[in-house]
Amino acid sequence: MAGSSNSAPVSSIHTSSETGRLLPSATKCNSKEIDLDVSLPSPYSKSYLFELVITDKTHYRRFLYISLTLAFVVLALGLVPHFLPQNNRHHGHSKNLTLALNQAITFFDAQKSGNYPSNSPISFRGSSGLQDGNSSNIHADLVGGFYDSGNNIKFTFPAAYTITLLSWSVVEYHRKYADIGELEHIKDVIKWGSDYLLKVFVPPTAKSDPSLLYSQASLVSIMCLKVGSAGNDTKNPVPNDINCWQRPEDMRYKRPVSVCNETASDLAGEIVAALSAASIVFKQENEYSQRLIKKAEQIYEITAKEDRIHRAITYTTIDFCGGEARKFYGSSGYKDELVWAATWLFFATGNHTFLDYATTNFAAAADDETTTDKGIFYWNNKLAANAVLFTRLRFFRDLGFPYEKALGLSTNMTDQLMCSYLSKQNFNRTPGKVFSVDYHFMYFFFKANELIRRRTNEPH
Helix, strand or coil: CCCCCCCCCCCCCCCCCCCCCECCCCCCCCCCCCCCCCCCCCCCCCCCCCCCCCCCCHHHHHHHHHHHHHHHHHHHHHHHHCCHHHHHCCCCCCCCCCHHHHHHHHHHHHHCCCCCCCCCCCCCCCCCCCCCCEEECEECCCCCCCCCCCCEEEEEEHHHHHHHHHHHHHHHHHHHHHCCCHHHHHHHHHHEEEEEEEEEECCCCCCCCCCEEEEEEECCEEEEECCCCCCCCCCCCCCCCCCCCHHHHHHCCEEEEEECCCCCCHHHHHHHHHHHHHHHHHCCCHHHHHHHHHHHHHHHHHHHCCHHCCCCEHHHCCHHHHHCCCCHCCCCCCHHHHHHHHHHHHHCCCCHHHHHHHHHHHHHHHHHHHHHHCCCCCECHHHHHHHHHHHHHHHHHHCCCCCCHHHHHHHHHHHHHHHHCCCCCCCCCCCCCEEEEEEEHHHHHHHHHHHHHHHHHHHH
């Protein structure tokens, strides 16, 4: 009751609509929160508990397997490219010419014969051909050099041409080689070849003795033309470098040597050119450079003597010298090789005697060029390249009399050659604008040339 003295004090309370709670009134100093069990509506959405029951565990497991598999595949597709070797990826038309050059030089590392170097980039190769030269009829040190193509024969003629060209590239572009870190690499390949070429010439020990050239890992009298055999007798097959393809490290069959004398002028000329060009590459290594020049001059002196030049012939017309090699590297003439040799000797020594010979005989070499060879520079025809070397002399040295006629002729030939290259009608071209000549055309040309030679008994 209002007037009763024992009645409990009344606390004023108010509600807050935002929280749904009861709070003591702020107007009373003794206000306090009162815990009342009052149910008020919640402003939040209600939650519901659903009892899900898996009735088919087989489908559930299948769902889990498929989900995990898809997750793994997606993860693998994202990670695998990061673990693939970079050089196995397809990059389309690569412009990495440094890599292309490195791989081109590395090819020669893979073709090396002899005591294989331990620091070679081709780790799967090893020493081979360590008995080359020790055949039944010859005892000479012919260890080293390069194998030809995919077989185990060592042909001196194309190998010497290769060393000439590699050396020329260094003479022209040694700074470029150095800039990309390939100068020592290419010089190592050239030295491997020139070391072998030093072995293939055996000078006469007496006036009556012939000089010898080993032409094949079969042998030559002035030079070694070939080491190895290309015979293919189907009736009595004997393992050789053609019918028995195997690792050179595993060779156990006989490797005969072909031998030529000083009349094989094309072979002699190419070796002279190679040794001379290589001597320029190693000019700073004076002792080795002089050794190359000395050997080149020895071979040239024997081959180009007036009393012997009239007996000059191509090495592939001599059965015991180039009988087997003609099947692969037939030669159609020797005059271009002699001019080629004298030209490189001039560049190596500065001796105008060699330039006199080269310029005097250049026109005769041009007349001797076959129709099908015109404008083509390869192991059988050096004339176009010789014209370029003469043109260089004319433009940068201006030698004057008595060289104007020959150098003028070479300049005209070079001009015509460049015009033919620029004409789209004469040569096929790669996407990189490199001119290409059909190998099969060259092969059948030499087969036909050989047939004509046999029918007419002509030298070439």
